[in-house]
Amino acid sequence: MDTSTVLYQKPDAIDLSHHLSLLARERLQSPLKGMYKYFNRPGMLMLAGGLPSPAYFPFESLSGQALIPNSYKTSESNFAWIKSFFESKAPKTTTFTIPKFADDAQAIQLSTALQYGTATGLPSLATFIHDFTAKVYDPGYSNWEVLVNAGSTDAWSKICTTLLERGDGILCEEWTYPSALATAWPSGFKPVPLPMDGGGMTAEGLEDLLANWDPEARGGMSRPRLLYTVPVCQNPTGATMTAERKKAIYEIAVKYDGKSSRPPASAPLPSRQAETDAQLPRSTVIIVEDDPYYFLQAGEYSSDASSRIRPTKTETDDEFIASLVPSYLKYDYQGRVIRIDTFSKTIAPGSRLGWTTGNPLFLERLQRANESSSQSASGFTQAFVAKLLVEEWGMTGWLRWLKGLKAEYRDRRNRLVDHLLDQGHAGLDSRSSGSLTAGDAQVYELRTKDSRKRDEKGYLEEMSEKRSLAKKEEGQTLLSFVAPQGGMFVWLRVHLSNHPSYPHHSTNSLLGLLWEQIAEENVLIAPGSMFSGHDFGKEVPSPPEEAHVRELFGLSSNEQLIATAEGDGFFRLSFSTASEEEMQVAAKTIAKVVKRFFEE
Amino acid sequence: MDTSTVLYQKPDAIDLSHHLSLLARERLQSPLKGMYKYFNRPGMLMLAGGLPSPAYFPFESLSGQALIPNSYKTSESNFAWIKSFFESKAPKTTTFTIPKFADDAQAIQLSTALQYGTATGLPSLATFIHDFTAKVYDPGYSNWEVLVNAGSTDAWSKICTTLLERGDGILCEEWTYPSALATAWPSGFKPVPLPMDGGGMTAEGLEDLLANWDPEARGGMSRPRLLYTVPVCQNPTGATMTAERKKAIYEIAVKYDGKSSRPPASAPLPSRQAETDAQLPRSTVIIVEDDPYYFLQAGEYSSDASSRIRPTKTETDDEFIASLVPSYLKYDYQGRVIRIDTFSKTIAPGSRLGWTTGNPLFLERLQRANESSSQSASGFTQAFVAKLLVEEWGMTGWLRWLKGLKAEYRDRRNRLVDHLLDQGHAGLDSRSSGSLTAGDAQVYELRTKDSRKRDEKGYLEEMSEKRSLAKKEEGQTLLSFVAPQGGMFVWLRVHLSNHPSYPHHSTNSLLGLLWEQIAEENVLIAPGSMFSGHDFGKEVPSPPEEAHVRELFGLSSNEQLIATAEGDGFFRLSFSTASEEEMQVAAKTIAKVVKRFFEE
Incomplete structure (x- = not known):
C-alpha cells in the first residue's frame, strides 16, 4: 500500500452534530453573506459597510526587528547563550516593515490587517497555519479545518459552551491547569478528574470511569462527553503521554457506548443509566487536546551528561517532526478531536493568538462564536506574526526556530533536574502509592x-x-x-x-x-x-x-x-x-x- | 456651590449585585492573589509561574511610523486632504521604537507588553484611559472604574452573560446594530425593540413599555432589566440623543419600579406582574451605552455651505468636550450605566481594543470573565496604542487627533448629504407616520x-x-x-x-x-x-x-x-x-x- 493510497483513503469526519449545545445551535449566520458576490466586483462603490477609512489609522507603517530563525543552536548545550543575552550581547536580527498600503494585494499591509477582518483570520496566516498543521500533525481524516483564534483560553471557553450544557462534566487529568477549570466552572461545567501516573492520564482509568458511571452517585450528572487533556509536558505534572496511550484513549472515546465495553460480571449499572443511554445518543467522547508545550518536547532526561543527546548537526524537518509524540489528530479518523494550538510559548503570550483544528461542523460554530465576541484576533498581532512567519521566515525558518526552542528547553530542563538531584539521592522507583504514580517513568x-x-x-x-x-x-x-520530557x-x-x-x-x-x-x-x-x-x-x-x-x-x-x-x-x-x-x-x-x- | 464641593458630594455606586447572573456569581477569583506580596520582593527567585523567557520572544524591538496629532485640520474643509492622501502625498509622521527591555521599569517594553498580562491591561494604558474618562465623561458617582477590553463586541458579550439569564429581554432601539443582537441571541437573550424618532429612542416609548409590561403577553418574559443603546450617531439610523433625552431615560431606569411611575388610570397590570415585582427586586434598569461614534459627533447639517461652522482656529479641549453630547455616565449617580468605548473608529478596528466603564462590582466580574476567555487584549496592540497615546502624543495630542477626526467626519457627512440633496427637493418635515419619525430633526x-x-x-x-x-x-x-449629526x-x-x-x-x-x-x-x-x-x-x-x-x-x-x-x-x-x-x-x-x- 503506497502513501498516496493511504492519503486518498482518509475518511471525512462523521456527523457529530448531536454534541452541539443549545447555545451553539442557536448561533446565527452573518446576514452579509448574500452580498459577498458584489464585494470584489471591479468599479463597485462601497457604501454598505461601517469601516473607517484606513487614511484615519494613525500608523503609516509598523516595523519589527526580529531574531533570525537559527538564533538558538540545536547541536550543543547553549544555555550560556541566554546568559549572554541578558548581558546585552547584541543578537543577530533582521528588520522588516509593514506598510499601510502595498501594491501587491496579497502582501501583508496595515490597510487590511488593521481593518475589520473576518473571524477566520488574515488569509495568508490562515493558509500558513493550515499547511503547518497538515505537515506536522497530519490529521487522520480528510476534511479537517483550522480557525485562527484569540488565544487558547478564549478557544477553550468557546469549545465548552459549544458542546456542553450546565451540569455537564468535563473529564480531565486529576492535576490540571486551573484556568481551564475556572473557565468552565461558572457555566456549570464541572471537572471529573481521571487518575494519572507519570505518563499522564491512563486509558484504564478512563475506561473504568466511563464503564462504571453512575449518574445517581454523581448527583445526577450524565456520563461526560468531553475530555480535556494537556497530553505533552503537562501543566502542572510535566507528564507526556506516549503514542500508544493516545491511541488507546482515542479508541475508548470512539467505541465507548457504555455497554459493549462494560465488564460483564462487575456491578451492573442502575436502570436510570440505561435510560439515559437510550434517550441521549451522545455517548461517545469529544477529545479537546490543549497542547501549548508540544514544541518544547525534549526527550527523556538522563543524569549522565555525557549520554545526553547532542546531535552534531541540526535535525532535518522530518527528523524533528518524528521526534515529537504525534498529536491526537493523527489518530482521529472521525473528527472527534479538537486541537488547540497557541503562539504563547513559541512567539509570545501577549500575541493572544493561536488556532483551533477540528471538523467543519464544530469549526463553523466556533467561528460564529468568535464573530459574537472577540470577532478576530488583534490585527497588530496578526500583521506581525504573519509578516514574520509567511513573508520573513517561511515554513523552513519557522521549523528551525522551533528546533532551537526545543533545544533551549531541553537544556533548561536538564539544568534544573541536575541541581535538584545534587540535593538528594537518585534512583529508579516504580511505586504506585498515592494518586500520582510513576508508571514507566524514572x-x-x-x-x-x-x-x-x-x-x-x-x-x-x-x-x-x-x-x-x-x-x-x-x-x-x-x-x-x-523528570519531565521537556515543557x-x-x-x-x-x-x-x-x-x-x-x-x-x-x-x-x-x-x-x-x-x-x-x-x-x-x-x-x-x-x-x-x-x-x-x-x-x-x-x-x-x-x-x-x-x-x-x-x-x-x-x-x-x-x-x-x-x-x-x-x-x-x-x-x-x-x-x-x-x-x-x-x-x-x-x-x-x-x-x-x-x-x-x-x- | 463651587466645583470642588460638587466633586466631593459625588456618591458611591449603590448595591446592584441582585442584577448579577448565576454565571457571574459563580466566577472564581484568581488563586494567585495570596502570592502577590512576594512578586516584587527584591532578590526573589521566581520558579512559580508558567511564563516563557522574554529572550525567546523573536521580536527584539517594534517600531511605528505614526501620523502627527494635527494631521487633520479642524479649521476648514479639508476633505481634499484625503484625496491627496490616496494620491501618495507623504503625510507628516514621527517614528518611535518599543525595545524589548528598557532601563525605566515604567517604560513600555516588549518584555512585559508581550508577556502574560493581567486582565486589567498595561498599567500605563489603563491609567491614561482612566484619566481620559474622568476628563471627557466625568461620571456622576465617585467609585467608577475602567477595564481595558478586547473590543466592544467582546465586552458586550460579557456584559450580557454577567447580567442576564436565558429568557431575559434586552431593551434596544427598534433599528439597531445586528451584531449586538446576534451576540446576545444564542444565549437566549431576546431583543425588545423600543420606538425611535429622528433623535433616537424616546423616553416616552421606554416609559410606556415598562409601565405596561405584561409577561403573559410576552411569552412569560419578565420585564427587561437591561437597556442596550447606541446613543450617538446611531448605527444604522444616524440618530443622536440629546442630553435632555438621556437624562429622562436615565431617570426612568433609576426610578422605575413598575408601580410608582405607572399611569394611574391606564390598563392595570395583571396580578402575575405584581407577583413578579414582589419576588424579584431587580426592577430597575441597567443602561449599556455602546458609543463607538462619540468622537465623530459633527453637529447639525446645514445645506447652506456658507453657514457651516468653520472655526478659524482649533477649539480648546474644553470647547471640544463641551461640543459633544454628555455620556450617560455624566448623569449616573448610582453606577447603573456600563459604558463601552472602542479604539476601532479612532485608531483602527484591528486594534480589538477598548475599555468598559462602570461600577466596581460589575467591573470586577467582567475582569473575571476576561481572565476566563480573552485573558487580556493583545500585547502587540496594547504596546502600540500605549506607546502612541501615553509616550508619544499624550492627552493633548490625543484630544487634538480626535478633533481632527471629528472635522473629517463632519466634512464627509456634509458631502454625502449635499450630493443626496442635489438629487431631490429638500424641506423641513415633521411627519410622524411610520415607525421612525423625524422628531425635531430636519x-x-x-x-x-x-x-x-x-x-x-x-x-x-x-x-x-x-x-x-x-x-x-x-x-x-x-x-x-x-441628516445625521456625524458618525x-x-x-x-x-x-x-x-x-x-x-x-x-x-x-x-x-x-x-x-x-x-x-x-x-x-x-x-x-x-x-x-x-x-x-x-x-x-x-x-x-x-x-x-x-x-x-x-x-x-x-x-x-x-x-x-x-x-x-x-x-x-x-x-x-x-x-x-x-x-x-x-x-x-x-x-x-x-x-x-x-x-x-x-x-
Whole structure:
C-alpha cells in the first residue's frame, strides 16, 4: 500500500452534530453573506459597510526587528547563550516593515490587517497555519479545518459552551491547569478528574470511569462527553503521554457506548443509566487536546551528561517532526478531536493568538462564536506574526526556530533536574502509592535519615517493627519527582505523610506552611493544591489550623481554591525563565528548608 | 456651590449585585492573589509561574511610523486632504521604537507588553484611559472604574452573560446594530425593540413599555432589566440623543419600579406582574451605552455651505468636550450605566481594543470573565496604542487627533448629504407616520411626480379625490432622510408604500429587488432589514416572491434574518470611506434607479 493510497483513503469526519449545545445551535449566520458576490466586483462603490477609512489609522507603517530563525543552536548545550543575552550581547536580527498600503494585494499591509477582518483570520496566516498543521500533525481524516483564534483560553471557553450544557462534566487529568477549570466552572461545567501516573492520564482509568458511571452517585450528572487533556509536558505534572496511550484513549472515546465495553460480571449499572443511554445518543467522547508545550518536547532526561543527546548537526524537518509524540489528530479518523494550538510559548503570550483544528461542523460554530465576541484576533498581532512567519521566515525558518526552542528547553530542563538531584539521592522507583504514580517513568528522590517512630495512624510514636526496619534501611523520603520530557515544569512530590505532625495537620495546611517558609527564603514556587481537579470548587471545611494558610493565599473563608487532599503534597517548579545560578540557589534552598521542615 | 464641593458630594455606586447572573456569581477569583506580596520582593527567585523567557520572544524591538496629532485640520474643509492622501502625498509622521527591555521599569517594553498580562491591561494604558474618562465623561458617582477590553463586541458579550439569564429581554432601539443582537441571541437573550424618532429612542416609548409590561403577553418574559443603546450617531439610523433625552431615560431606569411611575388610570397590570415585582427586586434598569461614534459627533447639517461652522482656529479641549453630547455616565449617580468605548473608529478596528466603564462590582466580574476567555487584549496592540497615546502624543495630542477626526467626519457627512440633496427637493418635515419619525430633526426628501392612482388598500387604481389632490400638489415622495449629526451613516427611507406593486409585494421583497438593481449599477449599500430589532430571529413565512430575495441575500429557507416589516423600507449609506466623487456617483445612481423602480 503506497502513501498516496493511504492519503486518498482518509475518511471525512462523521456527523457529530448531536454534541452541539443549545447555545451553539442557536448561533446565527452573518446576514452579509448574500452580498459577498458584489464585494470584489471591479468599479463597485462601497457604501454598505461601517469601516473607517484606513487614511484615519494613525500608523503609516509598523516595523519589527526580529531574531533570525537559527538564533538558538540545536547541536550543543547553549544555555550560556541566554546568559549572554541578558548581558546585552547584541543578537543577530533582521528588520522588516509593514506598510499601510502595498501594491501587491496579497502582501501583508496595515490597510487590511488593521481593518475589520473576518473571524477566520488574515488569509495568508490562515493558509500558513493550515499547511503547518497538515505537515506536522497530519490529521487522520480528510476534511479537517483550522480557525485562527484569540488565544487558547478564549478557544477553550468557546469549545465548552459549544458542546456542553450546565451540569455537564468535563473529564480531565486529576492535576490540571486551573484556568481551564475556572473557565468552565461558572457555566456549570464541572471537572471529573481521571487518575494519572507519570505518563499522564491512563486509558484504564478512563475506561473504568466511563464503564462504571453512575449518574445517581454523581448527583445526577450524565456520563461526560468531553475530555480535556494537556497530553505533552503537562501543566502542572510535566507528564507526556506516549503514542500508544493516545491511541488507546482515542479508541475508548470512539467505541465507548457504555455497554459493549462494560465488564460483564462487575456491578451492573442502575436502570436510570440505561435510560439515559437510550434517550441521549451522545455517548461517545469529544477529545479537546490543549497542547501549548508540544514544541518544547525534549526527550527523556538522563543524569549522565555525557549520554545526553547532542546531535552534531541540526535535525532535518522530518527528523524533528518524528521526534515529537504525534498529536491526537493523527489518530482521529472521525473528527472527534479538537486541537488547540497557541503562539504563547513559541512567539509570545501577549500575541493572544493561536488556532483551533477540528471538523467543519464544530469549526463553523466556533467561528460564529468568535464573530459574537472577540470577532478576530488583534490585527497588530496578526500583521506581525504573519509578516514574520509567511513573508520573513517561511515554513523552513519557522521549523528551525522551533528546533532551537526545543533545544533551549531541553537544556533548561536538564539544568534544573541536575541541581535538584545534587540535593538528594537518585534512583529508579516504580511505586504506585498515592494518586500520582510513576508508571514507566524514572522517579528521583530527596531522602533523609529519620529515626522517629509513628503508630499505625501515622502519629509520631513507636512504629511497628517491620515499618521501622524499612525506614532505617531506606531513610525517610522527603521529596521525589518524575523528570519531565521537556515543557516548563518539574512536579515535586512532598512526602508530607512522613511529616511528624501529619495527620494532625492536613496536607494543605502543611503544604501552605512549607510554601511560606520557602518563599520567606526568597524562592517562589507554586503549591500543587492550586492544580487539584478533585478539590476544584468544592466546599471545604475550614479548621482553625487552616486560617493562616488561607491568609497566606489571600482566600476568604468562603473561597474554595485551596484543596484539602490527604496524603502527600506537591509543588510545581518552573524552569522556563530562571537562570542556571537561580536554579542552583533555588534547589539548595528548597532542600534546606524541606529538611528543616521535616525535622520540626 | 463651587466645583470642588460638587466633586466631593459625588456618591458611591449603590448595591446592584441582585442584577448579577448565576454565571457571574459563580466566577472564581484568581488563586494567585495570596502570592502577590512576594512578586516584587527584591532578590526573589521566581520558579512559580508558567511564563516563557522574554529572550525567546523573536521580536527584539517594534517600531511605528505614526501620523502627527494635527494631521487633520479642524479649521476648514479639508476633505481634499484625503484625496491627496490616496494620491501618495507623504503625510507628516514621527517614528518611535518599543525595545524589548528598557532601563525605566515604567517604560513600555516588549518584555512585559508581550508577556502574560493581567486582565486589567498595561498599567500605563489603563491609567491614561482612566484619566481620559474622568476628563471627557466625568461620571456622576465617585467609585467608577475602567477595564481595558478586547473590543466592544467582546465586552458586550460579557456584559450580557454577567447580567442576564436565558429568557431575559434586552431593551434596544427598534433599528439597531445586528451584531449586538446576534451576540446576545444564542444565549437566549431576546431583543425588545423600543420606538425611535429622528433623535433616537424616546423616553416616552421606554416609559410606556415598562409601565405596561405584561409577561403573559410576552411569552412569560419578565420585564427587561437591561437597556442596550447606541446613543450617538446611531448605527444604522444616524440618530443622536440629546442630553435632555438621556437624562429622562436615565431617570426612568433609576426610578422605575413598575408601580410608582405607572399611569394611574391606564390598563392595570395583571396580578402575575405584581407577583413578579414582589419576588424579584431587580426592577430597575441597567443602561449599556455602546458609543463607538462619540468622537465623530459633527453637529447639525446645514445645506447652506456658507453657514457651516468653520472655526478659524482649533477649539480648546474644553470647547471640544463641551461640543459633544454628555455620556450617560455624566448623569449616573448610582453606577447603573456600563459604558463601552472602542479604539476601532479612532485608531483602527484591528486594534480589538477598548475599555468598559462602570461600577466596581460589575467591573470586577467582567475582569473575571476576561481572565476566563480573552485573558487580556493583545500585547502587540496594547504596546502600540500605549506607546502612541501615553509616550508619544499624550492627552493633548490625543484630544487634538480626535478633533481632527471629528472635522473629517463632519466634512464627509456634509458631502454625502449635499450630493443626496442635489438629487431631490429638500424641506423641513415633521411627519410622524411610520415607525421612525423625524422628531425635531430636519427631514430631507427625494420626490417625483406621480399621476397614477390607487385604491384605499394602496393598489394602483383610482384614488380617492382627496388623496389624489394631495399627491398632485406634493408629488410622490420616494426617498427621505434625517441628516445625521456625524458618525458614518445616512439612513435613507424608501417610501415603498408609494410603489405601484405595494402591497402585492412585501416591503422586504421590494427592498431586496431595489437593492439588487442598485448593486447591479455598481453601488453597494446596506438593506435596512438587516437592522430590524422587531424582526430579528423571528420565524418568517416564505412567500414565493421572496425566494429571489432570499437567494440574493444568500439565506436558506430556514434562516430568519430578512425582516418582513410592512410599510416603508430603509437603506443605510455609509460615508466613512467613499471619496467625494464616489459619493456623487452613488447619489446619482441611487436616485436614477429609485425613480425607475417606482415607475415600473
